[in-house]
Amino acid sequence: MNQKHVTNEMNTKPSNLSRRGFIIGASSAGAGLSIGVLAACKPNDSSSGKLAQKTIDYSNFPPNPEVNAWVHIHHDNTVTVRIARSEMGQGTSTGLAQLVAEELGCDWDSVKIEFPTPGENLARERVWRDFSTGGSQGLRGSQQYVREGGAAARMMLVEAAANEWGVPIEECMVSNGIISHKKSQQETTFGAVADAASKLAPPLDVTLKKQEDWTIIGQAKKRLDTAEKLTGALKYASDIVMPGMKLASIKACPILGGTLKSYDESIPMGMAGVQKVLKIGEAVVVVADTWWQAHSALEATPIEWDGGEYAQYSTNDIEALLDEGLGAKKTFTGNKGGDVAKALATADTTLESIYNFGAQNHAPMEPMNATALWTEDKCEVWCPTQNGESALAAASTAAGLPIEQCEVYKTLLGGGFGRRGMPDYVVQVVSIAKAMPGVPIKLQWSREEDMIQGFFHPVTKAKLKGGLDKDGKLTALDFKISGQSILAALMPQALIQGMDVATFQGLLPSGLDPRVEDQTLKYTFPNFHIHHAMRNPPVRPGFWRGVNLNQNAVYLECFLDEMAHKAGRDPLDFRLEMLKDNPKMAAVLKTAADKAGWGSNDGKFRGLANIYGFGSYVAACAEVSVSDDGKLTMHKITAATDCGHAANPQQIEAQVEGSFVYGLSAMLYGEITYKDGQPEQTNFHNFDSMRIADMPEVETIIMPSGGFWGGVGEPTIAVAAPAVLNAIFTATGKRVRHLPIKDQNLRA
Amino acid sequence: MKTLNVNGDIVEFDGDEDTPLLWALREQLGLTGTKYGCGIAQCGACTIHVDGEAVRSCVYPVSAIEGEEITTIEGLSKDGSHPVQQAWAELDVPQCGYCQTGMIMAVSALLKENPKATDSDIDEAITNICRCGTFARVRKGIHLAKTKL
Known part of the structure; x- marks a missing residue:
């Protein structure tokens, strides 16, 4: 069969190279420069003795057509997986390729990736669906259809081979890109039947592999795009x-x-x-x-x-606007239960605190x-x-x-x-x-332009009032956020009767709407009210890694820590008591605490935080010390994450570590302030970012409980800052409520 | 006209000698592995070697070069085989990768001067910014690279 296939194609004219498959095709300007990624780990010379003997020069062959939109298999058995989402370092392209390759049944080492263009997507009736890359949606938002794409391609390849051999499809096996039929002792490669497969009708019913049969998903595969990042060869x-x-x-x-x-x-x-x-x-x-x-x-x-109008606008004006909002009577309710006013009035002890989270520039390294x-x-x-x-x-x-x-x-x-x-x-x-x-x-853009013309992390404050009963249990929580709505500025059509639901990320009630089920509160509070006084300064807000989960986790997790200490209770027990209805949330929190040596007396001071965000359960335990003159050392953060299915553990680890750097940079240094209507920060000298010397050791514990696909790039960012802030309190007895902490003496 | 020794090649630069080396390398010599990140020597994405020492090329004018050997990431090794590059590959250090060429140049200069660099040496010498936050693996990578020197 292979021979025939080869003969047929040898007389046809040489191929044009794939438009997308090359890094900077140095084409003439008018012809259009194509950017793509070549990321094959190594060419696949089949390990099968029978097939390996065929050393064929494919260079003059016309290229195989794609099997389907997701899978393009070449004569030499390299597999190009199409990736719709953007790759910005988060590793989504490798993860998505793993999903497709798993169902395809190819040799992982033969996989490379390429990015179809938005124009092609449009021309093909959005066959690759959504290109937008955010909200930690890369894998969880497309896992079903990309796996189906891989499975459909495998079915077509098998059908093509079965047709060729005249054997029943069901008797054919697939392993590492080789299709075999035991009874007739025949085997062939994906590359050899790809052309025939491409001409078949796509299957109507696709059954995905069972989790226990996965051999590529769940493996700590290396990224497909590393080599060129080490030599300067990669063209950004x-x-x-x-x-x-x-x-x-x-x-x-x-x-x-x-x-x-x-x-x-x-x-x-x-x-x-x-x-x-x-x-x-x-x-x-x-x-x-x-x-x-x-x-x-x-x-x-x-x-x-x-x-x-805003020529004199300054951060003081933003502060005044937000402070007015903190006192507002009229608010949008994001979540409530019981009777918080009554519970506060009858509480044995009450506490009130105000926190802030300032505007942040994204400052990606490439302006x-x-x-x-x-x-x-x-x-x-x-x-x-x-x-x-x-x-x-x-x-x-x-x-x-x-x-x-x-x-x-x-x-x-x-x-x-x-x-x-x-x-x-x-x-x-x-x-x-x-x-x-x-x-x-x-x-x-210059870095200065990038810094000034940002779409900044929304600026907010929060006032939290809590009540405890005589047993030290939380009986009341009034949590009012004042400040900026991203949706009001960027997607006003997404507001619901003026309310920005996304403001309540991590705080929403379950069962509200399937689209925001990944943003729900996992604590059970008896009497509570979580509400938002929308106050929009004229600053442009944007979606900043972690989005509203960042400040919401700081507000809630630091304040609950305050309440635990006020009650004279262990902050872990205090939280776990309110997480009884959510064993997955409790499990990550308890694991992070246990692994970090919660409760040990070793001269390091610990703080906890947990939250559910982007569909994943995450928790962190920070270990810090603060010197007599107020210098903070972050020794270690132990992070536990339950993202359901863990497609690539080593990439999850990288994302957890990286998210901590991003979140902690904001906590330590990040703040865009305004004077005379413009940002005062113009470059990294006054918008600083963590360096390696600041970096704590990070231990990442992945606890995939299965049955769902949670996000990875963002959830953990939200627990880094509150865990560290709570640890600072343990160390100093001083509660930091104003961020960033850069100019504050942690001991004074 | 300025004569520059870049990655072992003698090249002529006929632009304004006030041009920072970064832009001469990127725009006149086509060596785009050296990156622009801040332009004020804060982030280190533009790190190159001048006579073996790490230099932030975004604030280093061409005029300041007087025959020194300039090495960019493209000249660190022919094939990505420098111990630091090997260690980086082994640990999958880069995320977006944009800062990593500068990071690798900073680390390779450190290890050349101090092949036994300790964690505190690393903290002192490596001040490059990485917004993806690869620092944990950068540190592991440096220690791994030490074993490959």
Whole structure:
């Protein structure tokens, strides 16, 4: 069979190489530069003696057609798995490939990945479904259909082989990309039957493997994209070079709601390499032969801004707005039970505290950038986006061209954390490219631009009032959040009668709506009211890794810790008592505490936190010490996570560790403050981020209880800060309620 | 015209000599493995070696070079076989990877100077920012790389 297959194809003309399969095809500008990922671990020369003898040069063969949208198998048995979601470091592409490969039954070492374009998705009636990458949805949001895609491809490959051999499908076996029929002692490879399989009708009924039969899902597979990250070979969007390309630097009005009043282009136009100075919206752009020339010229350009309404706006104004909200009578109720007013009035002991969580910049290491080429009938964009489809829509609008005449090529992202879901930089680059038809334009933001033009973590405060009975049990909790709604600013259509349900992430009642079941409260409180006074300062909010779970976990877990101490009770027991109805939540909390040596007296001070978020149960126990002069040392954080199914344990470990760095950087240093209507922080010197010296040891305990798919990239970020803050209290007796802690003396 | 010795190649740079080495490397010499992260020597994504020492190339003007040997990530090894790169591969250190070339250059310079670097040496010498938060594996990677020197 193989021989026949080979003979048939030898007379056909040589193939074109896959558009997507190459890193920076150095094509002519007009032909369109394709970005993709080549990530095969090693070529698959089959281990089967019989098959391995066939050493065939496939270079002149036409490529096999795809088996289906998810699976493309090549003559040499390498398997290209299509990944719709963006890869920004979180490892989702490797995880998704594992899901597909599991059901496909291929040799894992033969797997590589590529990213279909949003334009192809549109042209194929969204066969790859959602491209947006956020909310820790990569695996959990697509696991069903990508596994079905892998299984369907396997069924088609087997059917093709069975047809070839004239044997019943049921008698064929699949292992590591080899299909065999025992009775007739025949075997073949996926690559040999891929062409025939592609011509078969896809199966109507697909049965997925049972968990106990998984051999790829659940394994600590290495990432598929590491090698090129170690040598500088990987081309991020900011590394793109195209023939005739010009480079752009941009400075948008830094003042909230401000406008561009005037600029003097004579100065930059006289500088080396400068091609063009233009206004895009409320921004000045300089285009030059190199970015350094463009940026130097932009820095030299005299620009006048019109500050407008918020020209004097400052962090004090935000504070005043939020403080007013803390006292508001009218609020949106996110969750309630019992009669909290009565319970507070009759409590044996009460306590009230106010916490805050400030605005944070995402600050991914690769500042925003994109490359575009505009002509009268086509617009192409190369960009590191978390949402290829919204980038495509934005490009089409900015280009003034129908969406079918536009295309977006995704690169790997140099960090995302939610920032790259916004297409503002795509609109900008297309607008510039449209002003210079036929010239590829790469827009690179400076770090300062990236810092100032952020979509910041929402700014909120919370006032919590608690009541205890004489036995030290929590009888009342009034939890009022005052502050910013992300949805009100970015997706007002998602508000429900004005309420932003997402504000209550981690705090919502169960059974409200299946779409927010992954954001529900797992404590059982007798009398409680969790409500939100929406107060929206004119600052742009955004989805920042962990989103609203970050502040909600700090507010709730620190305050419950306060209540436990007020009651003179062990904070672990105090919590577990209220988690009796949720054994999974209790299990991760207890495990984290036990493994961290909760209760031991070894000179280190411990603090706990737990929360349910993005569909996963997570808990942390931090061990810290605070020196006599107030210096914090975070020794270790033990983290337990139950994400249901754990697709790749070593990547989960990496995500837990990384999420802690992101969350703790915010707790320690992160804060965007405003003065004269603009952010005071402009770069990493005043928006600092954790370094290795700050890094605690992290022990990650993965407790996959099965039966569900929980998120991984975000949930654990939320428990890092409250666990450390609670440990600081244990160490010092001082409760830190104001974040970040950078300028506070922890002993004073 | 400035003559530069980059990864063992003698190259001519005919741009403005005030240009930071980072941009000369990336834009004139096409060596894009060295990354722009902050432009103010805070983050270390642009770390290269100048005569074997780690330097943040975003604030190092071309004019300051006087015949020193410049090594970028592309020149650290031909094939990713430097002990630090090997250790990084073994432990799957990178996440997004954008800062990792600078991280690897900083670590390789440290281990060249101090092949027995302790945790406190690491804390002192490695101040690169990684927003993905790979520090736990970076530390493990450094200790693993020490065994491969």
